[in-house]
Amino acid sequence: MKEHKARKRFGQNFLQDTRIISDIVNAVRPQPDDVVVEIGPGLAAITEPLAKKLQVLHVCEIDRDIIKRLKTLPFADKLVIHEGDVLQFDFRSVAGKKKIVGNLPYNISTPLLFRLSEVADEVADMHFMLQKEVVERMVAVPKTNDYGRLSVMLQYFFEMELLLEVPPESFDPAPKVDSAVVRMIPSPGRIGTAQDFAHFGKLVKAAFHQRRKTIRNNLKDIADDADLAAVGINPQDRAEHIAPELYVVLSNYLADKAV
Ligand code: SAM
Numbered sequence: 001m002k003e004h005k006a007r008k009r010f011g012q013n014f015l016q017d018t019r020i021i022s023d024i025v026n027a028v029r030p031q032p033d034d035v036v037v038e039i040g041p042g043l044a045a046i047t048e049p050l051a052k053k054l055q056v057l058h059v060c061e062i063d064r065d066i067i068k069r070l071k072t073l074p075f076a077d078k079l080v081i082h083e084g085d086v087l088q089f090d091f092r093s094v095a096g097k098k099k100i101v102g103n104l105p106y107n108i109s110t111p112l113l114f115r116l117s118e119v120a121d122e123v124a125d126m127h128f129m130l131q132k133e134v135v136e137r138m139v140a141v142p143k144t145n146d147y148g149r150l151s152v153m154l155q156y157f158f159e160m161e162l163l164l165e166v167p168p169e170s171f172d173p174a175p176k177v178d179s180a181v182v183r184m185i186p187s188p189g190r191i192g193t194a195q196d197f198a199h200f201g202k203l204v205k206a207a208f209h210q211r212r213k214t215i216r217n218n219l220k221d222i223a224d225d226a227d228l229a230a231v232g233i234n235p236q237d238r239a240e241h242i243a244p245e246l247y248v249v250l251s252n253y254l255a256d257k258a259v
Contacts (some may be wrong), residue, residue: 004043006173010063011105015045015129017170024181025049027163028101028127035124037094039086039102039112042066044073046103051075058094060086087111091119098122103129106175110134113154120157120186127163132178135162139182142243149208152244153201156191158184192248200251207239207247215239223254 006012015021024046030036030053037058041047043066051057052075060082061067067083070076082089087108091098100123104112109130116126130138139160140146154160164181168174194200202222209218216225216235225235231249233242 004065004069007063011040011107012042012063013103013171013173013175014043015103015170016172017166020164020166020170020181021045021049023164024101024103024127024129025053027181027183028099028125030054030099034099035094035096036099036101037091039100039128040105041070042103044070046101047079048073048075050101051078054078056080058082060084060089062086087115091116092122096122097124099124100126101128106131106134106177110150113138113150117154117157120188123184123186125186126158126184127181128184129166129179129181131175132165132180135180135182138184143241145240147240148211149204152204152208152247154184155244156194156200156248157186157188159187159190160184191244192252194248195252195255199255200248203251203254204247207242211238211240213238215242223250227254227257 006014030050032053032055034054036050036054037060038047038050039060041059041061047057047059055078057078058080059070061070062085067081070079070081136146137148137150138154139162140151161183162180163183166179166181168178206222207215207218214236215228215233215238218239228235231246231253233246233250
């Protein structure tokens with residue numbers, strides 16, 4: 001088959017380490033009739049072992065040359081190929097609770113994770129290869145440097161675990177950064193339920209706007225000292241010291257006050 005030249009604009013770093021590939025497939029634990037969606041199958045490093053274990057595998061790919069190639073693979077009859085940008089893909093168009101998998105293009109990982117949060121109710125679990133630094137921010141706990149907006153917003157929807165650290169040499173071409181595999185399992189209500197999710201999102205964004213400033217300062221247009229004190233937040237504290245649960249409590253307190 002014709003050699004494929006990796007395209008930087010599509011974040012193409014192809015997995016070549018067979019041990020890592022089998023670790024990912026083992027972590028996913030696909031059962032024959034599972035509904036699995038792979039984001040960015042590329043040269044099929046993960047696609048092939050997944051397809052072997054499944055009756056059907058949905059894949060979402062943007063690169064036309066790669067799509068052509070996928071159609072010629074010996075297991076192509078098992079693939080349902082969704083052509084185009086995964087950021088525009090309607091995950092709800094695939095029926096059932098989905099297992100979503102991917103060695104993600106790192107340039108779109110944050111917007112993609114936010115989009116996937118919107119369909120968390122239709123997800124069984126997700127396993128992604130991401131930049132290690134991003135995974136560390138996703139799983140971070142309060143009072144650490146990595147804890148921020150991404151941690152709070154994703155921990156609202158998912159329980160997450162860093163499963164595996166992956167060095168650059170495991171890919172061709174090698175990325176400039178270390179990578180890691182994360183498992184994400186929907187856990188509705190784990191840190192509480194926001195009455196108004198859009199408000200909660202705005203609040204968290206504002207809280208972490210300037211990390212060095214106090215929560216009082218960052219939230220000055222949203223909450224006053226009395227509001228913060230009412231839910232047990234010290235106005236002099238910094239956003240990174242405040243537990244995810246407390247952001248939900250504060251958002252609900254403000255929503256209640258508004259009516
Ligand atoms: N799964 C393969 C592997 O592990 O070797 C390839 C991973 S590579 C890091 C990312 C893949 O995502 C590439 O196949 C790339 O073409 C595809 N991709 C990039 N941007 C995309 C997008 N917006 N929508 C869908 N696929 C995309």
